Amino acid sequence: MENSSGRITPMTALEQSAAVDRGRTVAVVGTGTMGQGIAQVALVAGHPVRLYDAVPGRAAEAVEAIGARLSRLEQKGRMTAAERAAARARLHPVAELDGLSDAALVVEAVVERLDVKRELFTALEEIVAEDCLLATNTSSLSVTAVAAALRRPGRAVGLHFFNPAPLLPLVEVVSGFATDPAAARAATATAAAWGKTPVHSADLPGFIVNRIARPFYAEGFAIHGDRGADPATIDAVLRECGGFRMGPFELTDLIGQDVNEAVTHSVWESFFRNVKFTPSLAQRRLVEAGLLGRKSGRGWYDYAPDAVRPEPHTADPAPAPEYVVTAGGLGPAAELLPMIAEAGITVREGDGEGGPGLVLPGGGQLVLVDGRTAAEFRDVVHFDLAFDYRAAGRIALAPAPHTEERTLREAIGLFQALGKKVSVIGDVPGMIVARTVAMLIDLAADAAAQGVATEADIDTAMRLGVNYPVGPFEWDGRLPHDYAHDLLEALHARVPGGRYAPGLALFQRSSAREADDEGAERAGRSGRSGTEGAES
Structure with a gap:
């Protein structure tokens, strides 16, 4: 020019x-x-x-x-x-x-x-x-x-x-x-x-990946801090059930605890200490102790030549139940029903009452995690969200302290009959995969709404930058329109303080999808009505 x-x-x-x-x-x-x-x-x-x-x-x-x-x-x-x-x-x-x-x-x-x-x-x-x-x-x-x-x-x-x-x-x-x-x-x-x-x-702080990825680390650390599960089990569940390449403990050991903690701290400060980005005190202690991960020989795990890598908690074998009864559908876990039938376990139709889950022969329920705790119910075991229930090699179960032993054994035996390893964890709301994914979706929706990047670029960045199985928007599209929002709302009620309060962008996204579903349903009813009138 x-x-x-x-x-x-x-x-x-x-x-x-x-x-x-x-x-x-x-x-x-x-x-x-x-x-x-x-x-x-x-x-x-x-x-x-x-x-x-x-x-x-x-x-x-x-x-x-x-x-x-x-x-x-x-x-x-x-x-x-x-x-x-x-x-x-x-x-x-x-x-x-x-x-x-x-x-x-x-x-x-x-x-x-x-x-x-x-x-x-x-x-x-x-x-x-x-x-x-x-x-x-x-x-x-x-x-x-x-x-x-x-x-x-x-x-x-x-x-x-x-x-x-x-x-x-x-x-x-x-x-x-x-x-x-x-x-x-x-x-x-x-x-x-x-x-x-x-x-x-x-x-904007963290750009795409370092902004949206914060919950992947933070939720694992928080679950461990609440005595929900040990690092090896949390890592295994996120890998084998969530489809992630590595869990947060092994990944931060690879990155370096000092590097990962510094980025988390920088993003937190840049957002004026927004509670959604609060760093982990446990990780800070590792850094202060010089336990930086692989490069220092020890972090969450010990990398000494003679160190034995801890194994994830895996339940002992249990007999499979002879049958299960459906109760209100399984939502994003619907693929389990044909899998159960293929394993030779009878699936009986229930009355449609209750949340997404199954009634076991002993009368207890196996319910998909929804942000509530099992302790809020009489005899319930929660099971975690999976990226792909057929491909998953491990499933996490969370019973309440008062859950009947028979109910837990039947739940373990059911998933073992499907070829899964089972990790029994503490009764933490949102469990492991579900709360991590919901938080990733929430931060992704917020980033897109603030103009950080397009939804397509966000999904691409999270797949290629940190090897997620799919981007957060693609994962959200695989779930019922209000699943992530409602799970976080339930978490917020049980862990108040704002960290889990679903953002405005996620609320608007969930509401828009619900409105689209309702509009499609009305259009379908109208179309059926018109066709019937023409034929009569």
């Missing part, structure tokens, strides 16, 4: 919104694990790459480390010897920031401190060309704040990769308050050209 003087304006390249040309240099500042990973991604995509680190010699060490990883890719047949040699020839360390002057894109991956990132961006602005994109890989700081000191903050954008960057496909492209839309589009196109899946996020 030409201005009135006929000169080409600096934003021309950005306004084209194309990916950064492969022939142009990409610079990475900060050569830790994430910086090296981002550099490798850009290098394999075909760019010349320059590395800079404030610690002398660190950039040269990173070049050698990346070169070794390229050699391993060659050994695995994922690149040819010629491709490896060409990539290695494009990779260079620089000793001074001035060595990045020809970069078309600079990605910083330095320490998560606002003052450090601001100072770096200010220095870079004096060095690079006017059309150079400045990207921050921050996971928890405001992109707006990082760019605030720039003369032209419109060129600054968030490019949040996930660790390990060469393997995980997701990149959150974050627009700060002043980010030029063309800059965000160029960053998105570049991430896509590098083989990544970009999603766009507004510059």
Whole structure:
């Protein structure tokens, strides 16, 4: 684009919104694990790459480390010897920031401190060309704040990769308050050209993944704190029943308790200490004790060479009941009915009274978790929500202290007859999978309503960024329209304080779906009535 003087304006390249040309240099500042990973991604995509680190010699060490990883890719047949040699020839360390002057894109991956990132961006602005994109890989700081000191903050954008960057496909492209839309589009196109899946996020605390994922960790810690179950059992239930790749205890041990707790604390502070994001005191104690997970040798679990990994609680074998009686349907657990029949257990039709559950031969009930406790009923065992009841390898059951032993044994035997391991947990409201999923849905609905990202991008981010079996909106669509809302409302009544109070966005979403169902039902009645009249 030409201005009135006929000169080409600096934003021309950005306004084209194309990916950064492969022939142009990409610079990475900060050569830790994430910086090296981002550099490798850009290098394999075909760019010349320059590395800079404030610690002398660190950039040269990173070049050698990346070169070794390229050699391993060659050994695995994922690149040819010629491709490896060409990539290695494009990779260079620089000793001074001035060595990045020809970069078309600079990605910083330095320490998560606002003052450090601001100072770096200010220095870079004096060095690079006017059309150079400045990207921050921050996971928890405001992109707006990082760019605030720039003369032209419109060129600054968030490019949040996930660790390990060469393997995980997701990149959150974050627009700060002043980010030029063309800059965000160029960053998105570049991430896509590098083989990544970009999603766009507004510059609100935690962006998409680190905002919405908080309950996955927090609910596991809270259930453990309430003596509902031990870490190994909670992890196993979320994996084998909920369909998650890892449970919260093993995952935070992998991430590092200090890293995970710092992100949680940052999001909590950024939301003015909103109770929905309150950090875990138990996790804080681990960090204070230096028990940081795998990297320190111990966290929630012990990683010493001779340590024995604790096993999840698994119930002893119990005889299967001869029959069950339906009571009010099973809602999202309806798939259990044909499974029970296939296992040779008679399914009798009941009178339709009661909640989603089954009456067992001894007279007790097996009821799908709904946010209430089993102690509120005479003889009940709650069972947890599953992502896929057929595929689930484990089911959690929660009896009340006064639940009849026969009822619990019949419930255990029923699920064992379906080929499931059974974990009996404490009578905590919402159990494990159900309350975790409901909280994820609630925070996702709130994020979408606040314009953080579209529902589609939120689902994509949670699947690809943290390996959830499906995104929260897709999971919500698999449930009755009011299941998550009503479960949280019941939890809020039993654990007051606001953490479980369903948000306005979830209420509106549930209400809209209910209205749609009612409208469809009325339309169906009207259509049937008209057809009958025509035939008569």
